[in-house]
Amino acid sequence: MLTALRQRFNTxxxxxxxxxxTVILTQRRVFILPTRQGLGLGFLLVLMLLGDINYTLSLGxxxxxxxAMMAVMSMxxxxxxxxxxxxxxxxxxxxxxxxxxxxxxxxxxxGALARxxxxxxxxxxxxxxxxxxxxxxxxxxxxxxxTKRGWLQPGRLTLYTEFPxxxxxxxxxxxxxxxxxxxxxxxxxxxxxxxxAPDGAGRRSVAGDDDFAGLRGYVEGDALPRIAWKAYxxxxxxxxxxFSAQVGEELWLDFAATPEPDTEGxxxxxxxxxxxxxxxGLRYGLKLPDSELPPGSGSGQRDECLRRLALFGLGGKP
Numbered sequence: 642m643l644t645a646l647r648q649r650f651n652t653x654x655x656x657x658x659x660x661x662x663t664v665i666l667t668q669r670r671v672f673i674l675p676t677r678q679g680l681g682l683g684f685l686l687v688l689m690l691l692g693d694i695n696y697t698l699s700l701g702x703x704x705x706x707x708x709a710m711m712a713v714m715s716m717x718x719x720x721x722x723x724x725x726x727x728x729x730x731x732x733x734x735x736x737x738x739x740x741x742x743x744x745x746x747x748x749x750x751x752g753a754l755a756r757x758x759x760x761x762x763x764x765x766x767x768x769x770x771x772x773x774x775x776x777x778x779x780x781x782x783x784x785x786x787x788t789k790r791g792w793l794q795p796g797r798l799t800l801y802t803e804f805p806x807x808x809x810x811x812x813x814x815x816x817x818x819x820x821x822x823x824x825x826x827x828x829x830x831x832x833x834x835x836x837x838a839p840d841g842a843g844r845r846s847v848a849g850d851d852d853f854a855g856l857r858g859y860v861e862g863d864a865l866p867r868i869a870w871k872a873y874x875x876x877x878x879x880x881x882x883x884f885s886a887q888v889g890e891e892l893w894l895d896f897a898a899t900p901e902p903d904t905e906g907x908x909x910x911x912x913x914x915x916x917x918x919x920x921x922g923l924r925y926g927l928k929l930p931d932s933e934l935p936p937g938s939g940s941g942q943r944d945e946c947l948r949r950l951a952l953f954g955l956g957g958k959p
Contacts, residue, residue, distance in 0.1 A: 661818045663729045666800075670813045671723045673716065679808035682712055712808055719811040722756050722802045726773065730817035731780070735947070737912070738826035741784035744795045744819060748779045758804040761815075764796050787823040790908070790951045794820045824947040825905065827912035833921075834898055834914070856880040891936050892918055892925040894946070908950050915950070919943040929953055 664670075675683065686709055693701035731745030748771075750756055756773040761783055773779045787793050801812035856869055859879035869880045894914045899907040911927075918925040919938065926936035927946045931953070934946060 673811040715806045719809040730819040733821035735822040742821040762799045825908040825912045831913040895928040
């Protein structure tokens, strides 16, 4: 309840704005407040000042004002640590569901002094600390969990620092229009569908589950059911059974041909098909209820197929 009220208050007060290009943290964009330690020090300074006044302690005045000056300098350093930084969002490579999207941000420090103990914080609580050397551009990769297919935006990030003494918390908000495409998480294994060469020829054998194709040496990670235990009993070592399937040179990966009852399961199977067809050098096309992609091959074909699977049924900006 309290967290929700705080978020609504921050949204109303700071009015988040999605930005593009290079953002310069001018003085109006940097906010600063004392931390708990800073408030504690302030309370202590007030008590010390009252004691100095009541008992006319000259050395007490000196100590009190020295500590006060140190606190003021700490506030200035915390503010200077963020002010006039230049921030730009980079390109985020597409990932599969369940992986971490890697959002790239470039921080340029135009000043002659390095910026220390800068922290990027996501709304989910994840943080990443880094430094920004003087007159250099620092590339910071901020990971965000990709839990759902489609476009993923990092949302509003908070850049803050409590350098050097932790007495003041200086921060600014960053909300860029960058985004990352999240593909459906592919099934671990799914045999390719039969091929359909236009002239009826060109079928060839590829890895599959239909026909026994021989034995090969065991490799760590192979499934236990595939191990040839009879061969092992004859002291021929650990070997794994291989199977093959007949497919055509031209495959149609059809949404309607998937056995899964739900859309996400169908897309996961089709993502597996796309990856396997591409790795085996096949020509493959895509059939979805709302679109069709002619057969092709190569990384461009693979990326376009995965993009269509990622955005299927979501609408919005492609």
